[in-house]
Amino acid sequence: MSGDGAPTTEPVDCSDLRVAVVAASWHTEVMDGLLAGTRRALETHGVAEHRLERVPGTFELPVVASALAGKGYDAVVALGVVIRGGTPHFEYVCSAATDGLTRVALDHTVAIGFGVLTCDTDEQAFDRAGLEGSKEDKGYEATSAALLTARSIKQIRG
Template sequence: MSGHGAPTDEPVDCGDLKVAVVAASWHTTVMDGLLAGADRALADYSVESPTIVRVPGTFELPVAASALAARGYDAVIALGVVIRGGTPHFDYVCNAATDGLGRVALDHTVPVGFGVLTCDTEQQALDRAGLEGSSEDKGYEATAAALRTAQLLRGLSD
C-alpha cells in the first residue's frame, strides 16, 4: 500500500495563508474526490477562502500553478489524474506535470502540493481519490503537505 508510512500530523491553523487549488478536468469522479479531499484539508487547516482554478487537463497544471505562484499565493495545490493507455502519452504527460510542478515550486519558492495521480488503471485512481470506499485521500494529503510547508517557509523568514 503506497500510503504506508504517512505522517500522522495534526492540522495547524493556516488561516493567514493565501492558498490556491488548481485542478484538472478529466476523469470527473476522481477529480471530484480529489477536490473534496482538498476542501476537507483546507477546512481542517482553517483556510477559509481558497482560490479554485480548473484547467483542461493535467498537462496544463504547471502553467496555471506558475501564474498563481507569481501572484503571491503562499501555497498552490495541484490536482490531476493520468491513467495509462496504450500509447506513450501517459509518460509524456506525467513527466511534464511532475517536472513542471517541481520547477514552479523551486522557481517561485512556493510549496506546490503534488496531488497528481499517475495510475495504471481507473480503479487505482478511484482507490486514491478520497471517495467513499477509497483506501487513500491524496487530495487531502497534497493539501496538508503544501500548507505545512508554507508554514515552515514562513517560519524560516522570521
C-alpha cells in the same frame, strides 16, 4: 498500496495563508473526490478561503500553478489524474507535470501540493481519490503537505 508508512500530522493553524488550487477537468468522479479532500484539508487547517482554477488536463497544471505562484499565493495545490493507456502519452504527461510543478516550487519558492494521481488503472485512481470506499485521500494529503510546507517557508522568511 503506496499509503503504507504515511506520516500522521496534527492540523496546524494556516488561516493566514493565501492558498490556490489548480485542478484538471479529466476524470470527473476522481477529480470530485480529490477536490473534496482538498476542501476538507483546508477547513481542518483553518483556511476559510481559497482560489480555484480549472484547467483542461494534467499537462496544463504547471503553467497555471506558475501564474498563481507569481500572484503571491503561499501554497498552490495541483490536482490531476493520468491513467496509463497503450501509448507513451502517460509518460510524457506525468513527466511534464512533475517536472513543471517542481520548477514552479523552486522558481517561486512556493509550496506546491502534488495531488497528481499517476495510475495504471481506473480502479487505482478511485482507490486514491478520497471517495467513499477509497483506501487513500490524496487530495487531503497533498493539500495538508502544501499547507505545512508553506507554514515552514513563512517561518523561515520571518
